Amino acid sequence: MNTAQAKKANPRKGLSPRQWIKIDASGMYYKDLNRQIRGLAEQGARKFDLQNVYGQRYIGTNLWATERDKIRIRVHGTPGSDMGAFMDGPEIEVYGNAQDATGNTMNCGKIVIHGSAGDVLGYGMRGGEIYIRGNVGYRVGIHMKEYDDKIPTIVVGGTVQDFFGEYMAGGRIIVLNKFFEGNPPVRQSYFIGTGMHGGNIYFRGDVNIEQIGAEVNVIEPTDAEWKIIERYVHNYCKAFDLGERKVKLLKREKFWRLYPKSTRPYGMLYAY
Amino acid sequence: MLTAQLPEFNVDRDEDRCIQCRVCERQCSFDVYGYDVQNNVMIHKEENCVACQRCAVLCPTNALVIKENAYTYKQNANWTREAISDLKKQSETGGVLLTGMGCDKPHKIYWDHILINASQVTNPSIDPLREPMELRTHLGRKPDSLEVKDGKLSFPDYPKVELSTPIMFGAMSYGAISYNSFKSLAQAAHEYGTLFNTGEGGWPKELRKYGSNTIVQCASGRFGIDLEYFNDAAMVEIKIGQGAKPGIGGHLPGEKVSEHISLTRMIPEGSDAISPAPHHDIYSIEDLQMLIHALKEATDYQKPISVKISAVHNSPAIASGMVRAGADIIVVDGLRGGTGAAPKILRDNVGIPIELALAAIDTRLRDEGIRNWASLVVSGGIRNAGDIFKAIALGADAVYVGTPALIALGCTVCQKCYTGKCAWGITTQDPYLTKRVNTEIGTQALVNLLRAWSLELKELLGCGGINSIESVRGNRLQLRGIGLESWEMETLGIRGAGQ
């Protein structure tokens, strides 16, 4: 259904915010798809079910000035890069894998990915939550930041690749390293948290010193931090319909908190 | 005899500030200061002042300003103050003018006419602080190709040295510089993972523990040489020439040959240490091959052998011959290369700038398909990390720095090294002066220099989207010329800015 058709269908009273509107994205250009969603949202629709998505970019990006925090989008297929870029409020659920730069500079909202995600997820993310059931690629959480009550959070169910949390300036990332998959061996990643100067990474499993950047300290989480981990793992289980009892098991698992040694890692770098 | 020389510098003392503590008097090794007890004032012999600034830096009340003397002769583009003063000195003495440090004439500094590239959009610049950025450098012959036999890599295993950064300390002998300065160089090279060069004045036994960070020289004087000397080092260098004084030898006066220097150089105390102009076993290129292989034989083919020449007009052809003669590393020292003592007439007039020699040599070796056979190290006039980056992009594998290391130790480039009176305690053997270099502080200063320049090199790599120094080596597309004539850019193998 395109915008014109939608207007025709509901000429006066607008579209129902409770009804899931199906859109078949097969062969659709991303601009047309995103415009259609926006058009429907302007008429009152709030729930979108996108079918056959193959690489359309910027899903969720242009939904500003609507009641954006009520908008929900389900994506079936493989959304294109920059999904949720600059996103400010909507909730996206992907039944499949996401590509690169998901949640780029995202401000608010939530993204749930049932599969894995590519590189540079959450670049410069300022707020909101991203849950990934599978693994993530290179440079995830790069330069996430926090300010006041805006603390962006990412939970990764699987593994991470190199340069994870690079330049991280705030926010939190929890890495479960396949805990809910029965703990298969995981690939080691390197250069974790290089240049980190804010925020926290909670990492399940052992971290060798050669895997992390010089700016990072490793310590066991405090009880208060455990509460945060539990809260988000609880959300994670809810997002993916996992038995919540398992969250309790997690407590026995070894977690490490990776945090910056200093908020000014390069204070000694320059001559007077 | 009355001298017609005017003092080169003025000592400007603020009498209101001066507290007559006599620090200046004790610090000055050139006898500029005296103390007039009766009047409680300091007196000056300005004609002795060399503007080393030791007194000004140490004056507790900042009462001293050392200034260039404002005296002037009639303006003359030809007969400058320096020309007149030099001539008068010679007419008074009948001698050859001596000087120290590198050529100070305003020949074109090509580094300052070369600009560096950066990545914008089409490739990302790389953040050197957070992503790997590699400066590690290996010097020595490289194979032309490798082979895989039965699934295993087979390769000729040429001897090599490894550097953590492509910066080494150039040859400065114990004798030319003080023991503390020499030791600081050794310790800093060791701490930072690079090499220092002993020069030709031998190698004190107690410093041999830094052998893996040491290059020993085999020069025409053959001082302090035995098999242990070669085999304790990481690399052996045959010194043919030096940028400051191509084609001539050297002379350490007997009064500097102290007990320890005598032991190190293996010559009697108090005797002159004379380095002949040529090696008397090298009168031709095939003789060089003989000496190179003698050294290889002496070191059981375990050490790379380098050969150092000064940059002269036909350096490319000479370099090609050196490589074919078996040199694993060739070192070229340019016009502005430093020295402890050299005739001024040679220093200022003989040789060519290192930038041009380097580019021409790298091009020639590539044209001949033998660039892999030897590494190329350059020196002479390198002042900062930008110069180093440009040298490497023009084709160098690494650089030697001498003057920068001395400046880090305190030197102010007053050019009086040859007098043996260095007030900073660097180029002197006077025990009263040499203790002015503290080896701990000196080592730290040198390590700081290496660290700072390495960080800056990484910044320069990163801004060009490159994360390993081998991708800069010979990558002249990273460079552009400005204010150069077309023949100069052609020689450098670079294009003009905006082209």
Next chain:
Amino acid sequence: MKDLSKVNNPYGDDKVISQCSIFGMMNTTGEVFSGKEIITAIRNMHERGNGLGGGFAIYGCYPDYPDDYCLQVMFDTRANREETEIYLKRFFHIQHSEEIPTCPTEVIKNPPDVYRYFVQPKVEELHEIISDDDIVIRRVMKINTTLDGAYVFSSGKNMGVFKGVGFPEEIADYFCLEQYDGYIWTAHGRFPTNTQGWWGGAHPFSLLDWTVVHNGEISSYGANRRFLEMYGYICTMHTDTEVVAYAIDLLARKHGLPVDTVMDIFSPPVWEQIDRMDPDDRKYFEVLRSTYGPLLLNGPFAVIIAHHGEMVAHTDRIRLRPMVAGIKGDMVYASSEESAIRLVSKDLEKVWIPVGGHPVIARLKELAKDDVVEGGRELLKAEGMEV
């Protein structure tokens, strides 16, 4: 002597810069398949190109002439063709020649005339002993650098490159590629930033049966090029893709190194990682880096390299350009974006993001124990990252 660099690099830049989409697929049993799927896949990444270049490489497409070099040549004019044919007849036995079938469309403007020649080199014309491959390379270079209006853009046996100015799907239509079958297909959509696009400058770039499609810019171009020039390669096109092709020719064909070693040369681990390896591996990388350091490909790139029997997907060592690999039965896929693979193969058995600098190598089953390997040593003691 004509100057190809003037044609391909009209503004005389250091090199031609272009970024792109790439896709490759291979059947590891050697069974051939049509181009339908790869055309669909590369069309899906339309956004990554700008219509100034597209192309394909097909392996196994000329089963009737399996042992002849197939020279595919573009000509500006009929006179250019006639002159070139005289040259070809002098140095080659021509087994068969024909005009390459095209289906003109509105979007393809000003195409050159394209012909193909199935040839064997005339050894008797030489006074030295060199291989057939070297003769072919020499003659191809000669044509490309001296004969006006003629450019050989494909020269392998039982394979062909098809490329031109346009979006890749338009080039596929123009060359009627749906009618071809092959067991490896690679494709490229181009986004050059400093040329109007020239037919010969599109990807794949090829030399004999080696082809390269490439995304990204190689910052080490100047160092790579000067090293290759020392071994006699003349970089006529001023593109970094050309440099990759010559580097492969030097390392794989002339120096006889296996393809995974070649990839280790292009993207070696950083020294810090090498230092932690066991002594054998450490030595291996030390020797590779110190010998072939000038061929380290620095800066962002993702390439799909193919020749008969092998398809290699490879990225730079810190993975600045995207690459996704997938497997379904005997089919192996590599792509800039996962969505393009998903579009043509719905139920993949495995999809993964290869580790930066570690090639994914698909091989014919008959040639290798493992038909798909992910290369690299140190990082992959654990398995590749499965999605």
